[in-house]
Amino acid sequence: MLKALTFALCAASPALALCAATAAFATTQDDVLQADLLPGWQMQNGHHMAGLRLQLAPDWKTYWRSPGEAGIPPLFNWSGSVNVKSVLVHWPSPVVFHTNGMQTIGYHEGVVLPLEVVPLDASKPVELRAGVDLGVCNQICMPAEVQLTAVLDAGAPDAAINAALRAQPVGGKAAGLRAISCEVAPIVDGLRLTAVLDLPQRGAETVVFETSDASVWVGEAESTRAGGRLTAGVDLVASSGAPFALDRSGVVVTVLGPSGSVEIAGCPAP
Structure with missing residues (x-):
C-alpha cells in the first residue's frame, strides 16, 4: 500500500518527532522501502526458519523492537496465516542513532529479521501471511505498512537469514x-x-x-x-x-x- 507523508501529517504525531521542520514535500513508501519474505527452510524440530527482508533507500533507517522514546516500534500481524501456531522474531543487534539530541535504536538501510515459524502440524504445508506496520526515517519520518505472503516448504538454508541469526546479541x-x-x-x-x-x-x-x-x-x-x-x-x-x-x-x-x-x-x- 502506498503511503504519502506531508509535513502536516509529520507534525501531527509526537512519535514522528524527527521530521524536519522544513519538509514540504511528499514521499511515498515505495520510494524508500522494499520488503519481502524469504521462505527459508524447515528445521530439525519441525519449525520453519523464514525471514522478513527490509531494504531501505540510502540514509534511511527503521527501528528495533525497543526503539527509544522517539522511535516507532514495528508491529506484526500473522492472522490469516495457514497452519501457523506462533511466530518468534529473532532480532539482530541494532545500532544506536543520535539525532537532534534524541536517541533511537534500529537498523540503517535495511535488515533481515529471522522468523521462526511454529506450525500447527509440521507434516502439512505452511503459508505465512505477514502484516507489518513500521516507521522509516531520514530527514523526515513516515509510517509504512507491508502485506506479504510466502509458502514455506522444506527449502534450504538461506545465507542472508543465517547471517542475521549470527548477528543476534x-x-x-x-x-x-x-x-x-x-x-x-x-x-x-x-x-x-x-x-x-x-x-x-x-x-x-x-x-x-x-x-x-x-x-x-x-x-x-x-x-x-x-x-x-x-x-x-x-x-x-x-x-x-x-x-x-x-x-x-x-x-x-x-x-x-x-x-x-x-x-x-x-x-x-x-
Whole structure:
C-alpha cells in the first residue's frame, strides 16, 4: 500500500518527532522501502526458519523492537496465516542513532529479521501471511505498512537469514557476565530500576531495559562504568502513575556496543 507523508501529517504525531521542520514535500513508501519474505527452510524440530527482508533507500533507517522514546516500534500481524501456531522474531543487534539530541535504536538501510515459524502440524504445508506496520526515517519520518505472503516448504538454508541469526546479541555467559543484581526503588509515578553488572567492557555502551508488561513506559537508561562494573538506571512508569510490582524475571537488559551486543534475561535482587 502506498503511503504519502506531508509535513502536516509529520507534525501531527509526537512519535514522528524527527521530521524536519522544513519538509514540504511528499514521499511515498515505495520510494524508500522494499520488503519481502524469504521462505527459508524447515528445521530439525519441525519449525520453519523464514525471514522478513527490509531494504531501505540510502540514509534511511527503521527501528528495533525497543526503539527509544522517539522511535516507532514495528508491529506484526500473522492472522490469516495457514497452519501457523506462533511466530518468534529473532532480532539482530541494532545500532544506536543520535539525532537532534534524541536517541533511537534500529537498523540503517535495511535488515533481515529471522522468523521462526511454529506450525500447527509440521507434516502439512505452511503459508505465512505477514502484516507489518513500521516507521522509516531520514530527514523526515513516515509510517509504512507491508502485506506479504510466502509458502514455506522444506527449502534450504538461506545465507542472508543465517547471517542475521549470527548477528543476534550473545547471552551473558558468552559475554563473560559474572554477576548481575538489580535494585528497585519507588518513585512518584512508578519505579527506579538500577542494575549492576560485572561484565567486561565491549567498547562504547548503550544499555536498554525492557519489561514483560507492554503498558509500562521505560525511559532512556543512564549508565556509568568503573572497570568491570557497569551500573545502569532507568525509570519505569505504569499506566496507574504509581509504584507497582515488577516481574523481575520478565526484565531484559541489553548492552549494545560496536563490537556486538549482550542480552541478559532476568534482573535478580542483590
